[in-house]
Amino acid sequence: MWFLLKQIVHAGLPAEKAPEPNEAWRTEREQIQSNxxxxxxxALCIRQVDAGSCNACELEIQALSNPYYNLEGLGIKFVASPRHADMLLVTGPVTKNMEAALKDAYDATPHPKLVVGIGECAGNGGIFGESYASCGRVSNVIPVDVVVPGCPPPPIDILRGILSAVTAKAGESGMRA
Structure with missing residues (x-):
């Protein structure tokens, strides 16, 4: 036990430095909110659906709610029901067990609905691909508007993907501009 305590005292407390303030992010944040x-x-209401992921993308999505990114301050919020959502945020390859649930969530989302696939697994099936247990990418099950690449993608890329889906849908459907 003393040996372990000596090691702890010798090593100290490992910690990362807090990120430095980024003025470019502040202006981009204001632009995203106004858009x-x-x-x-x-507000944009999002229903997040885990279709079979490893949870790395969920951790990055969760990081969007911390004070650094402050998703709620941008006018974006997560909702518990697809019936209240404008957008589905889908992570992971679609497993056979989640195929029907994902279709039900898509059908329950009111029009005009948006679907954003987060990560390599949602975009192309990732390392799982299509198999006896996996349908592969999300677009094999429901139509996808935008795919955010990365394994996992950083929170700022997820935010850009959400905004590009909203902007693209507004352009094609003639929503408020």
């Missing part, structure tokens, strides 16, 4: 509000005229 969402000008396109939708209200």
């Amino acid at each position: 969402i509000l000008s396109i939708l005229g209200r």
Whole structure:
């Protein structure tokens, strides 16, 4: 036990330095907020669906809610039901067990609905591909508007993917501009 305590005292407390403030992110954040509000005229409601992922993408999505990114401050919020959602945020390759649930969530989402696939698994099946237990990428089961690449993608890329899906849908459907 004393040996372990000596090692702890010798090594100290390992910790990462806090990120430095980024002025470019502050201006980009304000632009994202104004774009969402000008396109939708209200908050964007997202239902996140884990279709069989390893949870790395969920950790990055969760990071969007921390004070650094402050997703709620941008006018974006997560909801518990697809019936209240404007967008489905899908992670992971679609497992056979989640195929029907994902289709049900897609059908329950009101029009105009958006679908964003997060990560390599949602985009192309990742290392799992298509097999006896996996349908592969999300677009094999439901239509996808935007795929955010990365394994896992950083939170800022997820935010850009969400905004590009909203912007693209607004352009094609003639929503508020």
